[in-house]
Amino acid sequence: MTEQEDVTFNRRKFLQLTGALGVSVAAGGVLAACSTAGSSAAPAASAAAPAASAGAPVVSAAASAAVAAATGTFNWMTWSDHWIQTQLDKIAKDVNISTAISELAGNAEGYAKLKEVKGQLDKISGDAMWVPNAYAKDGLIEPFDINSLKVSSQLYSFAREFPYWKTDAGYLAYPFGWSPIMIYYDPAKVSGNPTDWQVLLDPKYKSRIVIENQPEEIVAYMARAAGFDKPYDLTDDQLATVKTYLEKLKPNVLRFAQQATDSVKAMVTGEAWLITGNIGNEDRVKDGGGPVIKGYVPSEGTVGWHDGEMIVKEGANKALIIPFLEQSQQAELIAENFLVNGRPLFNEKAYTLLVNQGKKDQADRYLYGKAGDVLPHVVLKGPGTSTAKSIQLFNEVFGA
Numbered sequence: 001m002t003e004q005e006d007v008t009f010n011r012r013k014f015l016q017l018t019g020a021l022g023v024s025v026a027a028g029g030v031l032a033a034c035s036t037a038g039s040s041a042a043p044a045a046s047a048a049a050p051a052a053s054a055g056a057p058v059v060s061a062a063a064s065a066a067v068a069a070a071t072g073t074f075n076w077m078t079w080s081d082h083w084i085q086t087q088l089d090k091i092a093k094d095v096n097i098s099t100a101i102s103e104l105a106g107n108a109e110g111y112a113k114l115k116e117v118k119g120q121l122d123k124i125s126g127d128a129m130w131v132p133n134a135y136a137k138d139g140l141i142e143p144f145d146i147n148s149l150k151v152s153s154q155l156y157s158f159a160r161e162f163p164y165w166k167t168d169a170g171y172l173a174y175p176f177g178w179s180p181i182m183i184y185y186d187p188a189k190v191s192g193n194p195t196d197w198q199v200l201l202d203p204k205y206k207s208r209i210v211i212e213n214q215p216e217e218i219v220a221y222m223a224r225a226a227g228f229d230k231p232y233d234l235t236d237d238q239l240a241t242v243k244t245y246l247e248k249l250k251p252n253v254l255r256f257a258q259q260a261t262d263s264v265k266a267m268v269t270g271e272a273w274l275i276t277g278n279i280g281n282e283d284r285v286k287d288g289g290g291p292v293i294k295g296y297v298p299s300e301g302t303v304g305w306h307d308g309e310m311i312v313k314e315g316a317n318k319a320l321i322i323p324f325l326e327q328s329q330q331a332e333l334i335a336e337n338f339l340v341n342g343r344p345l346f347n348e349k350a351y352t353l354l355v356n357q358g359k360k361d362q363a364d365r366y367l368y369g370k371a372g373d374v375l376p377h378v379v380l381k382g383p384g385t386s387t388a389k390s391i392q393l394f395n396e397v398f399g400a
Contacts, residue, residue: 071096074122074317074324077104077113078309080259081341082125082176084333091327097320105258106214107134107381108391114140114312122315123324127305129382131173132164141310142318143170149322151329154349158372165308173308174325175346178371179278180304180378181221184285184295189273197225197298200274201248208273209249210266213256215394216387217303220379221276222246224300231303232384239386239393246397253398260341267293280342280366304378306346306371344368 076083076099083101092098102121104110107130114124115138126135135141146152146160152174159175166172185194190205200209200221211218216232222245223231228238254272257263264281266272268290275281282293311321331349338345338354344366354363367374 070319070323072317072320073098073100074315074320075100075102075120076123076125077102077110077121078123078125079104079307080261081337081343082309083328084337084340087328087333087336091324095323095327097324097327099324103258105212106217108214108216108383108387111135111140111383119312119314119316121312122317123321124310124312125176125307126173126310127307127382128380129164131308131310134383135310136167136172140313141172142313143167143172144311144322146171146174149174149326149329151326154329154331154334154347156346156348156369156371159346162306173310174329175306175308177343177345178304178306178375179280179343180297180374181217181276181302182279182281182295182297183274184267184277184281184293185274186267186270186291186293188291193294195296195299197221197300200252201225201245203248203251205252205273207252207254208271209252210254210257210263210272210275212260212263212276213258215398216390217381218249219246219390219394220303220381222249224298224302224379227300229301229379230384231379232382232387232390234384234386234390236389239389243393243397246393250397264288264290267291278343283362284342302378303381304375305381306375338363338366338368342366344371346371 074097078101080103083099088099104125107127110124110126111130111134114121114135118140124135124141131141136143152160155175160171162175183194183197183199185199187193189208190199192199199205211221219234219242220231222242223234223238225245226238226241228234228242234242254266257266257275260277263272263275263277264284265288267275267281267285268288270291277295279295282295285291285293309321309325311318315321329347331347331353334345334347334350335353335357338350339359339362344363345368348369351363351368354360354368363369
């Protein structure tokens with residue numbers, strides 16, 4: 001028996017999501033959908049930064065001075081791999097800025113939540129095209145001068161130049177990490193050295209797959225499996241085809257994971273034989289005491305993401321965000337986050353620290369610094385013309 005019933009989108013949640021996307025829902029289905037869409041290629045990456053010495057996390061004098069007049073607690077909705085509790089505790093102790101974190105599963109859910117609570121959140125994380133085509137489009141976030149943050153000098157230069165994040169008013173998000181979506185499998189349980197999305201539909205893997213609980217993305221995966229190049233801009237006929245793929249996928253899903261860490265745990269325990277996830281999961285499963293697994297980018301093509309931290313325009317405590325970023329994005333902390341959570345990040349100085357720590361092989365295997373080579377070949381996550389209908393379709397197949 002699967003655990004789908006515990007995590008699928010009920011009608012109330014579906015209405016919240018589609019309502020946030022600006023659609024009307026009637027007995028006949030979605031009557032209108034948001035009109036923004038698209039994926040964009042990332043600019044080429046820069047060369048490696050000058051060497052820096054490794055060591056314990058350091059709070060610079062300049063960063064400390066920046067927060068002297070800004071203390072308190074702010075509310076942050078984010079993914080679990082964007083923070084490490086010991087780091088947050090140290091920042092709270094050093095500069096008296098604390099965080100109250102709420103869990104973020106998918107972009108559509110986060111967008112809907114922010115539209116609902118507005119100023120009750122101060123910072124929210126988001127992916128790629130969701131930043132300009134949803135959050136900024138609806139005036140929910142506040143642009144800022146990224147180059148005014150001293151810590152931003154540690155970023156690869158291209159991460160400060162994503163054209164779709166640049167506006168006359170400033171940059172839309174502080175860059176954090178990126179990855180294509182891959183399929184990972186346990187070769188001791190999964191036969192044939194798969195290379196495509198189709199393996200997820202094989203009936204011999206009934207109740208052996210764990211996928212992150214992001215409805216619009218699961219539909220996009222199946223759209224790619226069906227050979228569709230625009231998985232967020234599907235026609236009604238294409239959605240009908242994708243539905244047949246979702247129906248084949250359904251019995252194979254053990255459960256939907258709320259966070260990437262949950263997918264890894266499922267592989268470690270042996271509950272899952274296949275998962276979808278980011279670069280680096282093979283090491284995370286191994287480090288957790290799990291089996292040796294393999295991963296690949298599906299041959300039909302995949303979707304990918306690069307995410308960032310956004311300042312909520314109406315956030316009651318938004319004055320804390322810039323000084324917090326000065327602390328939390330320091331290379332020493334980002335290098336630690338990489339080692340704990342895997343997937344490549346945008347802090348170039350952190351790469352140098354990893355090299356100095358003897359972690360160059362791992363960083364290079366994770367394509368650290370290679371976003372400019374990889375992201376142009378994936379479809380970046382973002383709201384599209386069929387996003388609302390995709391959520392509705394997910395609900396029809398998996399929901400109660």
